[in-house]
Amino acid sequence: xxxxxDSIEQxxxxxxxxxxxxxLRRNELAQHFGCAPSQINYVLATRFxxxxxxxxxxxxxxxxxxxxxxxxxxxxxxxxxxxxxxVGTSIDEDTANAIISNLYERxxxxxxxxxxxxxxxxxxxxxxxxxxxxxxxxxxxxNMLIQVFRNIEEGKRDDV
Amino acid sequence: xxxxxDSIEQxxxxxxxxxxxxxLRRNELAQHFGCAPSQINYVLATRFxxxxxxxxxxxxxxxxxxxxxxxxxxxxxxxxxxxxxxVGTSIDEDTANAIISNLYERxxxxxxxxxxxxxxxxxxxxxxxxxxxxxxxxxxxxNMLIQVFRNIEEGKRDDV
DNA sequence: TCTTTTGACCTTCTTTGACTATTATAGCAC
DNA sequence: GTGCTATAATAGTCAAAGAAGGTCAAAAGA
Numbered sequence: 600x601x602x603x604x605d606s607i608e609q610x611x612x613x614x615x616x617x618x619x620x621x622x623l624r625r626n627e628l629a630q631h632f633g634c635a636p637s638q639i640n641y642v643l644a645t646r647f648x649x650x651x652x653x654x655x656x657x658x659x660x661x662x663x664x665x666x667x668x669x670x671x672x673x674x675x676x677x678x679x680x681x682x683x684x685x686v687g688t689s690i691d692e693d694t695a696n697a698i699i700s701n702l703y704e705r706x707x708x709x710x711x712x713x714x715x716x717x718x719x720x721x722x723x724x725x726x727x728x729x730x731x732x733x734x735x736x737x738x739x740x741x742n743m744l745i746q747v748f749r750n751i752e753e754g755k756r757d758d759v
Numbered sequence: 760x761x762x763x764x765d766s767i768e769q770x771x772x773x774x775x776x777x778x779x780x781x782x783l784r785r786n787e788l789a790q791h792f793g794c795a796p797s798q799i800n801y802v803l804a805t806r807f808x809x810x811x812x813x814x815x816x817x818x819x820x821x822x823x824x825x826x827x828x829x830x831x832x833x834x835x836x837x838x839x840x841x842x843x844x845x846v847g848t849s850i851d852e853d854t855a856n857a858i859i860s861n862l863y864e865r866x867x868x869x870x871x872x873x874x875x876x877x878x879x880x881x882x883x884x885x886x887x888x889x890x891x892x893x894x895x896x897x898x899x900x901x902n903m904l905i906q907v908f909r910n911i912e913e914g915k916r917d918d919v
Numbered sequence: 920t921c922t923t924t925t926g927a928c929c930t931t932c933t934t935t936g937a938c939t940a941t942t943a944t945a946g947c948a949c
Numbered sequence: 950g951t952g953c954t955a956t957a958a959t960a961g962t963c964a965a966a967g968a969a970g971g972t973c974a975a976a977a978g979a
Contacts, residue, residue: 602979604923625970635925640971645922660932662762663969712872718906719879724899739884739899746878750871764933785960795935800961805932820942823959 607632607639608646611667620668625657643667649683652676654749668749679748686741689733695720695740708747716743767792767799768806771827780828785817803827810845810857812864832865839908846901849893855880855900868907876903 607628615621629636647653647667656666670676682698696717703713718724720740725732767788775781789796807813807827816826833841842858856877863873878884880896880903 602923626968636970637926637972638924641923657970658932659930659968659970661934661968662765663932665970709869709871711869712875714906715872715875715879715903718902719875719899721902724902725895735895739879742878742881742884743875746875750874762933786958796960797936797962798934801933817960818942819940819958819960820944821958822943823941825960 603632603634603638604642604645607634607642611642611647615667615669618669619671620666622664622666624663625665639665649745650680654745656749670748675748675751679744682744683741686737686744688737690720690737690740691733692720692722692736695736698744702747707751712747716740716747719743763792763794763798764802764805767802771802771807775827775829778829779831780826782824782826784823785825799825808857810854810861812861835867835908839904842904843901846897846904848897850897850900851893852880852882852896855896858904862907872907876900876907879903 610628610632611621611623614623625636625639628639632638643655643665647655652670652673654668654670656668658664670679685698686695699708699713699716699720702708702716703710708716720736720743722732725735770788770792771781771783774783785796785799789799792798803815803825807815809830812830814828814830816828818824832838845858846855859868859873859876859880862868862876863870868876880900882892
């Protein structure tokens with residue numbers, strides 16, 4: 600039997616067709632496939648992750664949604680993947696700064712954005728034992744990196 | 760989908776346009792949107808708080824009203840101090856996001872920068888007990904805020 | 920063994936309604 | 950006219966219900 604997950608993956612990809620992003624209701628989709636809502640999360644996690652070239656955004660509560668953004672540019676997608684791999688689950692400040700400078704040199708972020716990124720991962724921002732700092736820095740940095748690429752990919756929406 | 764709260768927020772912002780303040784009738788507005796009057800209070804509380812840069816004044820009884828006042832731009836230096844004070848040593852995500860939106864509305868950061876700031880303070884970036892998250896978020900956020908103002912103040916040099 | 924599926928429980932955001940508080944005004948006593 | 954009082958017209962507060970989506974681990978399949 601064609602796995603449920605595969606069908607859902609297909610379905611979502613057809614929905615997207617040429618669009619760079621779509622928005623869907625998790626529960627609706629689950630109902631459509633007669634499965635548990637968390638099944639959708641599984642599909643997103645295993646087939647629409649960053650290393651598959653997608654970025655997921657969502658919102659809870661009334662009017663909640665799940666938005667799937669496809670990275671258009673293959674190079675960028677691979678680059679982000681590489682960066683996230685490099686960051687891993689722990690990273691020191693110098694390495695993070697090097698990555699940020701590199702992004703700036705490639706003109707993927709403005710100077711101001713680069714400085715903002717550096718501020719976010721700076722030692723003094725993380726008042727914790729050193730080893731914990733690196734772990735935390737990695738977490739914050741990953742999030743910011745993904746946002747950098749989202750900024751690049753996404754058309755200008757006006758919600759901030 | 761188009762959240763009621765979002766529509767009301769939009770509506771109010773359009774009403775304001777360039778004015779520094781507007782006055783409205785809570786019940787009238789509620790009726791216009793066919794919702795409970797207290798819904799209006801919810802929108803005001805979540806989208807027009809002081810952190811968002813607004814002050815609400817109101818009066819009950821016959822001829823009552825709700826006045827929404829957009830806060831004046833203080834000197835930048837002073838503003839940074841105020842913000843840092845507000846952040847203190849612990850801040851939750853919603854408050855941080857409100858402040859960021861405010862910076863964006865005041866055109867002190869670009870949209871991309873705002874999104875970057877939000878990514879830096881997002882819940883999911885901080886895999887820790889909630890209370891610890893708030894403390895850490897404050898630290899990271901302070902650092903980024905200072906950078907925002909440094910970006911504004913400093914002439915464009917090209918070293919990063 | 921590795922992947923998929925499900926379900927119980929959690930967190931976030933929105934909407935509503937019952938109850939409370941405040942203010943202006945009309946009517947009345949003087 | 951003045952001062953009180955009742956009433957109507959507002960707005961505020963808070964808790965509960967409703968409407969999403971998230972997480973994690975156990976069960977089920979391949």
